[in-house]
Amino acid sequence: MAQLKGWKEIPIAGIILEAGNAVEYRTGGWRAFRPVRGEAECIHCFQCWLFCPDSSILVDAENEKMIGFDLDHCKGCGICARVCPVNEKVIRNAGTKLARDDARLCIRIVEEGRVKE
Amino acid sequence: MSRFEALTGDNAVAMAMRQVNPDVVAAYPITPQTETVEFFAEYVADGLVNTEFICVESEHSAMSACVGASAAGARVMTATSSQGLALMWEIVYIAASNRCPIVMSLVNRALSAPINIHCDHSDIMGMRDSGWIVLFSENAQEAYDNIIQAVRIGEHPDVLLPVVVCQDGFVTSHGMERVEVFDDEAVKEFVGTYKPRYPLLDIEHPKTLGALDFYDYYYEHKRQQVQAMENATGVILAVAEEFNRKFNRNYGLFETYCLDDAEVAIVVANSTAGTAKVVVDRLRGEGLKVGLLKPRVFRPFPARELVEALKHLKAIAVMDRSISFGAMNNAGPLFLELVAALALHGVRVPIADYVFGLGGRDILPREIESVYRDLLRVAESGRVERLVTYLSVRE
Numbered sequence: 001m002a003q004l005k006g007w008k009e010i011p012i013a014g015i016i017l018e019a020g021n022a023v024e025y026r027t028g029g030w031r032a033f034r035p036v037r038g039e040a041e042c043i044h045c046f047q048c049w050l051f052c053p054d055s056s057i058l059v060d061a062e063n064e065k066m067i068g069f070d071l072d073h074c075k076g077c078g079i080c081a082r083v084c085p086v087n088e089k090v091i092r093n094a095g096t097k098l099a100r101d102d103a104r105l106c107i108r109i110v111e112e113g114r115v116k117e
Numbered sequence: 118m119s120r121f122e123a124l125t126g127d128n129a130v131a132m133a134m135r136q137v138n139p140d141v142v143a144a145y146p147i148t149p150q151t152e153t154v155e156f157f158a159e160y161v162a163d164g165l166v167n168t169e170f171i172c173v174e175s176e177h178s179a180m181s182a183c184v185g186a187s188a189a190g191a192r193v194m195t196a197t198s199s200q201g202l203a204l205m206w207e208i209v210y211i212a213a214s215n216r217c218p219i220v221m222s223l224v225n226r227a228l229s230a231p232i233n234i235h236c237d238h239s240d241i242m243g244m245r246d247s248g249w250i251v252l253f254s255e256n257a258q259e260a261y262d263n264i265i266q267a268v269r270i271g272e273h274p275d276v277l278l279p280v281v282v283c284q285d286g287f288v289t290s291h292g293m294e295r296v297e298v299f300d301d302e303a304v305k306e307f308v309g310t311y312k313p314r315y316p317l318l319d320i321e322h323p324k325t326l327g328a329l330d331f332y333d334y335y336y337e338h339k340r341q342q343v344q345a346m347e348n349a350t351g352v353i354l355a356v357a358e359e360f361n362r363k364f365n366r367n368y369g370l371f372e373t374y375c376l377d378d379a380e381v382a383i384v385v386a387n388s389t390a391g392t393a394k395v396v397v398d399r400l401r402g403e404g405l406k407v408g409l410l411k412p413r414v415f416r417p418f419p420a421r422e423l424v425e426a427l428k429h430l431k432a433i434a435v436m437d438r439s440i441s442f443g444a445m446n447n448a449g450p451l452f453l454e455l456v457a458a459l460a461l462h463g464v465r466v467p468i469a470d471y472v473f474g475l476g477g478r479d480i481l482p483r484e485i486e487s488v489y490r491d492l493l494r495v496a497e498s499g500r501v502e503r504l505v506t507y508l509s510v511r512e
């Protein structure tokens with residue numbers, strides 16, 4: 001962590017003068033679950049990117065590919081897995097309820113510490 | 118340069134607000150509000166001010182709107198009273214912590230229950246630790262003068278704190294008095310234009326206010342508030358000096374009346390100080406060395422200056438128009454703080470507290486006289502018989 005400043009050195013009232021500095025705050029440490037890529041192939045529709053509340057879906061903009069998760073900031077909410085249309089398709093084809101860490105999914109939500117990568 | 122008008126305390130404050138012409142006023146006009154907002158709404162309707170007047174749905178929202186507008190960079194004012202202030206509570210703290218120099222007129226009235234809309238100081242005493250600068254006013258004139266000075270005090274770059282200007286409910290707020298109203302131009306010139314330090318509407322420099330602030334920095338921001346309060350005393354005096362010069366007044370941290378050569382004195386704020394002056398005159402006529410100290414600035418508490426002004430006395434009575442329930446001897450807050458100040462500075466003048474006038478109970482000259490007569494006995498014996506007296510409560 002950066003050196004903490006004294007009260008005379010910081011702006012009053014906790015005002016943040018630098019726009020977009022939330023990126024410095026590693027919210028990933030709060031996570032109890034994490035998103036992991038599954039077996040089903042991603043179609044790079046960017047639905048997960050659109051919906052992730054923490055801007056934690058990593059994309060290769062040039063080649064228009066979803067490439068993974070920013071685990072420094074991802075809070076493990078699982079929204080990406082819920083909005084993923086491939087997940088939807090896998091579940092429908094299975095004809096039965098799937099556990100959210102089922103290996104067949106495109107984005108799986110796995111309990112922290114139980115990830116086999 | 119000025120004219121005299123017959124105004125109530127509420128109207129005098131509205132008049133000052135009209136002359137200050139703030140950017141935003143947000144208020145919730147229902148009892149226990151004050152007529153100030155009603156008068157001000159008329160000025161808005163008549164096009165006498167450029168103010169954006171926001172009629173909100175509760176006092177909580179009123180203070181919230183004030184904080185938002187102030188953060189945006191506006192000069193903001195509001196008015197409230199009693200329960201209205203109580204409903205603002207959460208945001209009252211936020212206004213101070215966000216360093217929003219909002220100016221609020223507060224008509225001091227009792228808090229429920231039982232339901233009572235009359236004068237006492239329970240409302241202001243509840244917010245005494247919230248980080249606002251607190252000014253008392255004896256009459257409509259002082260309320261008017263204090264509102265104008267409050268704008269400059271709060272907005273001073275070394276302060277940047279909200280300021281609340283108190284006056285007594287009904288006694289001052291609804292009583293009509295002769296008030297000297299300065300020329301609009303003179304007031305405008307005195308308050309100047311507000312140059313906010315971090316206006317959120319400065320879109321060239323995007324910033325965030327009110328973000329999460331944990332154990333790593335919250336404490337430092339509180340320390341900054343302490344500094345602002347420390348700076349406030351000097352700023353209040355400097356603003357008063359300029360005001361006194363321009364408008365021929367005599368404001369300081371407190372007012373003394375026949376105090377220099379007095380042997381005993383009462384310390385009392387707001388309108389009762391006016392009544393006490395009449396009693397002082399009468400007793401001085403009898404050759405009794407009685408005096409008065411009327412606090413003007415309650416936050417920041419001018420401990421050193423108060424002690425300096427009171428240390429020569431043989432007995433002091435504080436008159437408190439509220440009770441700090443469960444505090445030492447169930448005394449009033451003004452007493453407790455003054456006792457601490459005297460002790461801290463090693464001054465051992467016998468001192469007693471007189472709680473009075475709760476819920477608008479009248480305080481009569483003969484009751485104040487009885488306090489002075491008590492004090493004269495204490496001065497003689499050197500001993501306080503009863504630390505806290507609930508004046509004129511029926512047994």
Ligand code: SF4
Pocket residue numbers: 034035051052053054055056057069070073074075076077078079080081
């Ligand atoms: S789990 Fe939530 S925070 Fe993490 S990548 Fe998915 S949507 Fe974003």
Ligand code: SF4
Pocket residue numbers: 041042043044045046047048049066080083084085086087106107
């Ligand atoms: S992971 Fe799912 S939602 Fe995200 S881009 Fe791939 S298919 Fe779309």
